[in-house]
Amino acid sequence: MFHIVFRPKYRKRVLRYKLASRTKELFKQCCEVNDWVIRELKVLPDHVHLLIQVNPKDLISDVMQLLKGGSSKVIREEFPELEEFLWGDNFWSEGYFVESIGKVAEEAVRKYISEQNKQARRDHGL
Numbered sequence: 001m002f003h004i005v006f007r008p009k010y011r012k013r014v015l016r017y018k019l020a021s022r023t024k025e026l027f028k029q030c031c032e033v034n035d036w037v038i039r040e041l042k043v044l045p046d047h048v049h050l051l052i053q054v055n056p057k058d059l060i061s062d063v064m065q066l067l068k069g070g071s072s073k074v075i076r077e078e079f080p081e082l083e084e085f086l087w088g089d090n091f092w093s094e095g096y097f098v099e100s101i102g103k104v105a106e107e108a109v110r111k112y113i114s115e116q117n118k119q120a121r122r123d124h125g126l
Contacts, residue, residue: 001039002060003109004050006068006096009086013045019079023048026071034058034066039106040113049113051101060098068092 008014015023020043031038031052040051054063072091076082082091101109 001053001101001106002098003101004052004096004098005047007047007093008091009093011046012085014082014085015043015045023071026074027067030067030070040110042113042116044116049116051109051113064096
């Protein structure tokens with residue numbers, strides 16, 4: 001199980017409304033096809049938190065390539081207005097944060113991810 005954090009290019013705050021919903025759908029579809037389980041998913045305007053359980057044979061670099069690469073292609077096709085903010089071929093920035101999670105820490109990480117909206121509101125005075 002892995003806790004993964006990644007963001008759109010230039011950390012633009014574009015993951016809102018229809019784009020946030022579509023991003024969630026794409027991640028869920030990718031996980032379903034690859035037999036992975038999303039334990040927690042939070043799409044915030046400028047980054048994504050994902051707690052995912054993958055097969056032991058799957059490399060996390062391959063998981064990220066499928067999640068980011070596949071979603072980037074679809075997002076750019078379905079939301080051409082993003083070209084104004086995110087030029088180039090990629091929607092997501094290079095790199096990501098990842099940490100492996102044991103069963104004991106899973107609940108703490110799930111709570112942390114689920115509370116991200118509250119923290120973001122406090123940080124931005126909302």
